[in-house]
Every structure is written in C-alpha cells, then in structure tokens.
Amino acid sequence: MTMVRIIYTSAFKAGIDHSEINKIHATSHANNVKWQVTGMLCFGSRKFLQCLEGDRDRVNALFQKISRDPRHEEITILKYDSIHEREFDRFSMKLILLTKAANKAVARFSGTETFDPYLMSGETALRMMLSLREHIPTDPPENKTPKPAPT
Ligand SMILES: Cc1cc2nc3c(=O)[nH]c(=O)nc-3n(C[C@H](O)[C@H](O)[C@H](O)COP(=O)(O)O)c2cc1C
Incomplete structure (x- = not known):
C-alpha cells in the first residue's frame, strides 16, 4: 500500500452556520x-487547514469529494507527499479550534496570532500541526472500559 499525506487550506463559505x-x-x-484515513482539521478565522493521510487511492478520492463540498471554497493544496509512516495515526480526524490559547502555537509558526494558512508554506503548516498534536490527549477508544479509580 502506497501512503500519501495531503495538506490543504480552504475558506468557510460566508452565510454557513457554525454548527x-x-x-x-x-x-x-x-x-x-x-477508510483508515487519519489526520487533523484546524479551524480559525473562518479558514480550514486539513491534513489527510492514508492509502493513496483513498486519500485522493476523499480529497476530491471534500473539494466539491459546498461549505467551503478557495481550496488550495499546500503539500502532497508519499509517506513511509503516518504522523496522525492517533486521530481519525482531530478537530482543533484555534482559540486564543491555541493561537500561541500559530504565532510560533506565522509571526502573527491571526490564523492565515494561505500565507504558510506546506512545510510550515505541517510543522504547526505536529506541534499542536503534541499538546492534545489521545482520543479515548470507543467502548473502552474505564480504569478503576486508584485505591
Ligand atoms: C473542510 C472540510 C473537511 C472535511 N473533511 C472530511 C474528512 O476528513 N472525511 C470525510 O469523510 N469527509 C470530510 N468532509 C465532508 C465531505 O466533504 C463530505 O461531506 C462527506 O465525506 C460526505 O460523507 P457521506 O458520503 O458519508 O455522506 C469535509 C468537509 C469539509 C468542508
């Protein structure tokens, strides 16, 4: 199986509800x-930054479907690579809402606290998402039996 990672940015269409x-x-x-696709979806200042990784055919097909989604526009690919391993294997799709706290991470990678992935190189966008990844806990597996409280 050949795996790829795609990183793109897009703009949330005006008039579409936040929900x-x-x-x-x-x-x-x-x-x-x-489909065993993993990745991260960042949202802030009405812009999306998404990373999708997995089997090449599946990621390509998914990206085509996403590009036709009427809820966003101005879709711009920042990076597309064949990969040896996943970086976001802990997440089926981690949603990161770039609130003020998270914007500190943004400032580190863009020199400003305003999230504007259109101004980022693909490499910078990837590094920012890797940095965000380090600060979020793993999704709890579904149906996991809760650990007994320590005695
Ligand atoms: C910014 C953005 C990111 C999306 N990311 C994904 C995704 O990672 N996986 C996915 O299945 N659909 C994603 N979607 C939704 C798809 O465009 C599409 O609505 C959905 O896959 C349809 O699923 P269905 O065929 O099961 O109804 C995304 C949409 C937007 C606007």
Whole structure:
C-alpha cells in the first residue's frame, strides 16, 4: 500500500452556520475510521487547514469529494507527499479550534496570532500541526472500559 499525506487550506463559505463544523467533524470521524484515513482539521478565522493521510487511492478520492463540498471554497493544496509512516495515526480526524490559547502555537509558526494558512508554506503548516498534536490527549477508544479509580 502506497501512503500519501495531503495538506490543504480552504475558506468557510460566508452565510454557513457554525454548527456545520461539528457536523463535518462527525462525518469525518465516521468515514475516516472506515477508510483508515487519519489526520487533523484546524479551524480559525473562518479558514480550514486539513491534513489527510492514508492509502493513496483513498486519500485522493476523499480529497476530491471534500473539494466539491459546498461549505467551503478557495481550496488550495499546500503539500502532497508519499509517506513511509503516518504522523496522525492517533486521530481519525482531530478537530482543533484555534482559540486564543491555541493561537500561541500559530504565532510560533506565522509571526502573527491571526490564523492565515494561505500565507504558510506546506512545510510550515505541517510543522504547526505536529506541534499542536503534541499538546492534545489521545482520543479515548470507543467502548473502552474505564480504569478503576486508584485505591
Ligand atoms: C473542510 C472540510 C473537511 C472535511 N473533511 C472530511 C474528512 O476528513 N472525511 C470525510 O469523510 N469527509 C470530510 N468532509 C465532508 C465531505 O466533504 C463530505 O461531506 C462527506 O465525506 C460526505 O460523507 P457521506 O458520503 O458519508 O455522506 C469535509 C468537509 C469539509 C468542508
């Protein structure tokens, strides 16, 4: 299996309700688990930055589907690589809402606290997502039996 990683940015269309973000995330989680696609979706200042990784045919097909989604526009590919291993294997699709706290990470990679992935190189965008990854806990596996409280 040849694996790839794609990183792209896009703009949330004006007039679309914010609640769509959670819907996108829920659909992504369900589909990506099924297709073994992993990655991260950052959202801030009405812009998306997404990384998708997995089997080349599946990632390509998913990206084509996402590009036709009417909820966003100005889709711009920042980076596309064949990869040996996944960086986001812990996440079917981790949603990161770039609030003020998270914007510190943005400032480190863009020199400003305003999230504008259109101004980032693909490499910088990847490094920012890797940095964000380090600060988030692993998703709890579904149906996991809770650990007994320490005695
Ligand atoms: C910014 C953005 C990111 C998305 N990411 C994913 C994704 O990672 N996986 C996914 O299945 N759908 C994603 N979608 C939704 C797809 O465009 C599409 O609506 C969805 O895959 C349809 O799923 P269905 O065929 O199961 O109805 C995304 C949409 C947007 C706008």
